[in-house]
Amino acid sequence: MATVETESKKERRTLSLTRWVPWGRIGLPLVIVLMGVFFGAINPNFWTMTNLTNVARQVSILALISVGETFAILSAGIDLSVGSLLAIVSVICAQTMLEYGVAAGILAGILIGAVCGLINGLLIAKARIPPFIATLAMLVGARGAALTLSGGLPIAGLPKSFLTIGAGYILGIPIPAIIAAIVMLIGYFILSRTSFGRSVYAVGGNEEAAMLSGINVARVKILVYLLSGICAGIAGVVLTSRVISGQPTLGEVQELYAIAAVVIGGSKISGGYGGVGKTVLGVLVLGLLNNGLNLIRVSSYVQLIVIGVIIVLAVYVDLLRSRRS
Amino acid sequence: MNGEEAIKPFLEMRGIVKQFPGVLALNRVDFDLRPGEVHVLLGENGAGKSTLIKILSGVHTADEGEILLDGRPVHIRTPHDAKALGISTIFQEFTLVPDMSVAENIFLGRFPSLPGAAGFVDWKRMREESAALLRSLNVEVDPRTPVRQLGVAKQQMVEIAKALSMQARIIVMDEPTAALASAEIEQLFRTIRELKARGVAVIYISHRLEEVRHIGDRATVLRDGEKIGTVPLATTSIDELIRMMVGRELKEKFPKVEVPRGEEILRVEHLSRPGVLHDISFNLFRGEILGIAGLVGAGRTELARAIFGADPISEGRVLVKGQPVQITSPRDAIRHGLALLPEDRKRHGLVLGMTVTGNITITMLDQFTRAGVMDLRKERSLAQQFVERIRIATPSLDREVRYLSGGNQQKVVVAKWVGAQADIFLFDEPTRGIDVGAKVEVYHLMNELVQKGAGVIMISSELPEILGMSDRILVMRAGRICGMFHRSEATPERILDAAISGEPVYACMEA
Numbered sequence: 001m002a003t004v005e006t007e008s009k010k011e012r013r014t015l016s017l018t019r020w021v022p023w024g025r026i027g028l029p030l031v032i033v034l035m036g037v038f039f040g041a042i043n044p045n046f047w048t049m050t051n052l053t054n055v056a057r058q059v060s061i062l063a064l065i066s067v068g069e070t071f072a073i074l075s076a077g078i079d080l081s082v083g084s085l086l087a088i089v090s091v092i093c094a095q096t097m098l099e100y101g102v103a104a105g106i107l108a109g110i111l112i113g114a115v116c117g118l119i120n121g122l123l124i125a126k127a128r129i130p131p132f133i134a135t136l137a138m139l140v141g142a143r144g145a146a147l148t149l150s151g152g153l154p155i156a157g158l159p160k161s162f163l164t165i166g167a168g169y170i171l172g173i174p175i176p177a178i179i180a181a182i183v184m185l186i187g188y189f190i191l192s193r194t195s196f197g198r199s200v201y202a203v204g205g206n207e208e209a210a211m212l213s214g215i216n217v218a219r220v221k222i223l224v225y226l227l228s229g230i231c232a233g234i235a236g237v238v239l240t241s242r243v244i245s246g247q248p249t250l251g252e253v254q255e256l257y258a259i260a261a262v263v264i265g266g267s268k269i270s271g272g273y274g275g276v277g278k279t280v281l282g283v284l285v286l287g288l289l290n291n292g293l294n295l296i297r298v299s300s301y302v303q304l305i306v307i308g309v310i311i312v313l314a315v316y317v318d319l320l321r322s323r324r325s
Numbered sequence: 326m327n328g329e330e331a332i333k334p335f336l337e338m339r340g341i342v343k344q345f346p347g348v349l350a351l352n353r354v355d356f357d358l359r360p361g362e363v364h365v366l367l368g369e370n371g372a373g374k375s376t377l378i379k380i381l382s383g384v385h386t387a388d389e390g391e392i393l394l395d396g397r398p399v400h401i402r403t404p405h406d407a408k409a410l411g412i413s414t415i416f417q418e419f420t421l422v423p424d425m426s427v428a429e430n431i432f433l434g435r436f437p438s439l440p441g442a443a444g445f446v447d448w449k450r451m452r453e454e455s456a457a458l459l460r461s462l463n464v465e466v467d468p469r470t471p472v473r474q475l476g477v478a479k480q481q482m483v484e485i486a487k488a489l490s491m492q493a494r495i496i497v498m499d500e501p502t503a504a505l506a507s508a509e510i511e512q513l514f515r516t517i518r519e520l521k522a523r524g525v526a527v528i529y530i531s532h533r534l535e536e537v538r539h540i541g542d543r544a545t546v547l548r549d550g551e552k553i554g555t556v557p558l559a560t561t562s563i564d565e566l567i568r569m570m571v572g573r574e575l576k577e578k579f580p581k582v583e584v585p586r587g588e589e590i591l592r593v594e595h596l597s598r599p600g601v602l603h604d605i606s607f608n609l610f611r612g613e614i615l616g617i618a619g620l621v622g623a624g625r626t627e628l629a630r631a632i633f634g635a636d637p638i639s640e641g642r643v644l645v646k647g648q649p650v651q652i653t654s655p656r657d658a659i660r661h662g663l664a665l666l667p668e669d670r671k672r673h674g675l676v677l678g679m680t681v682t683g684n685i686t687i688t689m690l691d692q693f694t695r696a697g698v699m700d701l702r703k704e705r706s707l708a709q710q711f712v713e714r715i716r717i718a719t720p721s722l723d724r725e726v727r728y729l730s731g732g733n734q735q736k737v738v739v740a741k742w743v744g745a746q747a748d749i750f751l752f753d754e755p756t757r758g759i760d761v762g763a764k765v766e767v768y769h770l771m772n773e774l775v776q777k778g779a780g781v782i783m784i785s786s787e788l789p790e791i792l793g794m795s796d797r798i799l800v801m802r803a804g805r806i807c808g809m810f811h812r813s814e815a816t817p818e819r820i821l822d823a824a825i826s827g828e829p830v831y832a833c834m835e836a
Contacts, residue, residue, distance in 0.1 A: 195694040195699055201679060201683070202683070202687055205676035205677070206676040206677065208673050210676065213655070214688055
């Protein structure tokens with residue numbers, strides 16, 4: 001009896017000691033710092049400038065598509081197509097570029113991303129096809145289109161000037177990371193400061209109430225998937241530059257990592273709660289994990305297991321916290 | 326008297342007490358049931374009928390009191406306990422699996438196994454037993470039919486067959502005829518008589534007094550959680566039943582403020598929606614609170630939603646301030662100054678995970694948005710203004726509304742519509758689920774609205790509230806308006822009479 005009592009008392013004390021800590025806000029940054037300390041302790045190369053710029057370059061594609069995914073998930077939807085969109089964007093971007101030059105190629109790439117996103121949005125908002133199904137169809141269909149247009153082969157011979165986007169630096173910072181940072185800032189601004197952003201939260205939180213409050217739910221949904229398509233368009237162009245060719249096989253399962261980044265960041269998969277700030281943290285967790293595990297020579301097969309565990313842990317910790325409060 | 330004494334009740338509920346937060350739902354209620362009888366439970370919305378049968382069927386447990394079956398006390402803690410004791414309940418929402426066959430539904434969770442092969446279903450036996458059961462109820466349904474393909478009446482029969490297959494001795498039916506056509510009601514009554522002949526007792530809940538007298542043996546009337554009495558139906562008139570149901574003084578005080586009637590602000594002409602609303606015409610004036618009374622399912626919520634553009638209408642037109650308007654979406658309605666405060670705040674009125682600020686300003690985003698960008702400081706001051714004006718009690722503007730009390734949640738909904746500059750307010754059950762003090766505040770808010778020249782439509786199932794706050798009262802029944810009363814001529818009896826058996830009234834316009 002006595003031991004049981006002291007134990008429960010101890011538990012109560014630790015709870016009250018930690019209650020004032022705003023875990024929701026500092027939990028994930030703390031995890032990221034601990035990861036850095038851990039990897040750095042095992043392999044000193046982790047903290048070198050070269051390595052960190054590497055990480056920044058590596059995560060930029062995931063960061064870009066995760067911004068769009070954040071919008072989709074906040075609106076209580078999902079976008080499964082972003083991985084395949086990278087491929088169709090890459091193929092169209094490269095083909096157009098060979099024909100009409102660099103600027104046209106970049107524009108065409110972003111445009112095709114936007115068009116595919118718009119189609120997703122129309123299917124979801126107007127034809128009322130569930131987001132999971134509509135974007136699943138796009139996942140399959142866009143991949144097929146990329147393979148068809150390219151004949152299944154990479155498109156090489158892109159102009160040298162285009163390669164700067166993927167490989168260049170400004171003030172020592174990789175250009176892809178700069179682009180990703182700009183897009184994330186824009187996404188953050190739209191969600192937190194525009195009436196459209198507010199409507200995304202309302203639709204995701206309670207679609208019926210949003211509709212009855214006069215929000216144009218269909219328009220909000222179309223814009224959400226359009227934005228996600230544009231993000232995939234930008235990401236596809238950057239990725240094409242990095243791999244120096246148009247490739248129809250790019251981006252496989254990237255949509256799942258994007259969803260993982262959003263969820264690990266702490267946005268609710270059921271919609272209405274979260275934001276780009278959280279997603280940035282989720283992207284960093286995945287990026288540092290990948291890089292750190294590589295540095296300490298954990299095989300890429302084992303890394304997948306670790307990522308699986310992390311996804312479950314992140315959501316479970318969130319659940320525990322919300323249950324307690 | 327001797328004859329009555331001879332039939333011993335086999336179910337007795339004694340001194341049942343059930344307390345919900347803020348409400349005493351049942352106060353020392355006694356109820357008994359004899360074999361082979363149809364015992365009707367009567368009472369207004371909120372009288373305690375549902376709570377009583379939910380206690381009997383194990384959905385709720387009583388705080389006090391005992392239940393005796395065959396003279397022995399029994400404990401019913403879960404729906405499973407109730408079924409094991411032979412008590413089956415058929416709720417208004419059926420509990421059938423739509424994509425499974427009739428036979429599978431009847432034997433759900435109790436599939437018979439093939440002899441000597443546990444775990445393998447004996448489909449043949451299941452089909453044959455289902456068929457026999459249905460035949461004995463005079464129901465023609467192939468047990469292989471998916472339940473989805475059956476009409477409401479047949480589905481109900483499947484529920485009854487399921488109850489019988491579980492050896493039910495008591496079947497509770499909650500508003501069983503609410504969704505049936507008259508031929509189907511006859512079939513149901515034949516089945517009920519068949520059940521009686523087998524010695525099964527039926528507890529029957531319905532508002533339709535005519536039909537209740539037709540099928541029932543005795544009736545127990547509840548009012549405000551108290552038992553008023555049990556009477557034999559053969560010798561009790563409908564008027565007497567109504568008197569037992571309503572007969573009370575208006576206990577609560579209503580802060581009614583008489584406001585001189587202004588110009589006509591809303592006019593609805595011949596509004597129809599197939600199967601739901603039939604030829605509805607009425608008007609509303611500035612400064613007026615128009616109460617809409619009626620039983621659950623009379624079409625009142627549907628009327629509000631149709632006017633607000635949330636559901637389509639097939640015929641009729643709406644005039645706002647004398648001008649005919651096309652309202653095909655809530656956005657149109659809001660543009661014309663309408664506001665809907667839905668019955669189910671949590672599902673339709675609020676984004677629970679959003680802050681107080683976010684919920685208040687959701688209808689007025691353009692008021693502080695330039696080129697798509699919100700002025701967050703202006704938003705905050707707007708929200709602050711309404712929190713003070715509507716007296717919303719919240720620790721902070723950033724509090725998620727899910728943590729507010731029901732009364733304060735309702736005030737948030739009022740605030741967002743006042744801010745949207747609405748002047749035609751459709752309140753659907755404005756005080757449902759909020760405590761007494763907060764109710765009075767909601768009434769004050771309505772008074773303020775009409776004093777400022779708005780028109781208010783108040784749908785309510787609480788008769789005292791309807792009588793206490795309305796200037797005029799419309800009564801709806803089966804999608805039609807079946808009565809219009811002025812404040813001075815309205816009585817509980819007249820309203821309830823119109824709600825239960827009123828004939829359509831078309832002269833609801835006032836000059």
